[in-house]
Amino acid sequence: MDYQNKPQDYYSHVRSEMLAFLPDGSKTILDVGCADGSFAFQVKKISGAEVWGIEYMEEEAKKAAEKLDRVFAGPCEGHIDNLPENYFDVIFFNDVLEHLQDPYAVLKAIKSKLSDTGVIISSIPNIRYHRVLVPLLFRKQFEYQAEGVMDKTHLRFFTGSSIRKMYEDQGYEIVEHKGI
Structure with missing residues (x-):
C-alpha cells in the first residue's frame, strides 16, 4: 500500500470529535493505527490514562513512541497476541478497519484484550456518503483520492448497516452508532 505519499498532515491529524x-x-x-501518536497523546493528556499504540508505519510509530506509554510498529494483526488479556478499557480504531485485509478477524481477536467493561470506539468511512455516490451513479466510476472515504489505500468499503453487522457478527454489543 502507498502509505508513504499521503498529504503532509495525514499522520498527525487529531480526531478531536x-x-x-x-x-x-x-x-x-x-x-x-495511532500514526504519530497525536490523537492518543491528546487522550492521554485528557484522561491521565496509560495509553498504548499500534502503528503500521515504522517512522510514525517512532514518533508515537516519544508520546505514548508503549508502541508496537507493524501490522496490528502481528501484535494482538502480544497484548495483555482483559486489559484495555478502551480500544480506538480511528479510520483503520477499512485498511485491513480482514477487519472481522482483528475485531474477533482483539475482543479478549478488553477489560470487563471495555469498549471499542471506531470511526469508519461510509461508502453511502453523497460525495461518493453522486460520482458513482452519474459517472459510473469510483474516483479514488489520496484521503477520505475513497482513499486509494482502503481495502474494504462499508455502509452503516455493514459496520453494525461486522461488530455484531463478532459478538459486540453496539452501544452507540452515529455519523460524525
Whole structure:
C-alpha cells in the first residue's frame, strides 16, 4: 500500500470529535493505527490514562513512541497476541478497519484484550456518503483520492448497516452508532 505519499498532515491529524466518546474513568487505552501518536497523546493528556499504540508505519510509530506509554510498529494483526488479556478499557480504531485485509478477524481477536467493561470506539468511512455516490451513479466510476472515504489505500468499503453487522457478527454489543 502507498502509505508513504499521503498529504503532509495525514499522520498527525487529531480526531478531536472522537474524544467525546471516551468514557470517564478510562485507565488503559489502546489506539490501533495511532500514526504519530497525536490523537492518543491528546487522550492521554485528557484522561491521565496509560495509553498504548499500534502503528503500521515504522517512522510514525517512532514518533508515537516519544508520546505514548508503549508502541508496537507493524501490522496490528502481528501484535494482538502480544497484548495483555482483559486489559484495555478502551480500544480506538480511528479510520483503520477499512485498511485491513480482514477487519472481522482483528475485531474477533482483539475482543479478549478488553477489560470487563471495555469498549471499542471506531470511526469508519461510509461508502453511502453523497460525495461518493453522486460520482458513482452519474459517472459510473469510483474516483479514488489520496484521503477520505475513497482513499486509494482502503481495502474494504462499508455502509452503516455493514459496520453494525461486522461488530455484531463478532459478538459486540453496539452501544452507540452515529455519523460524525
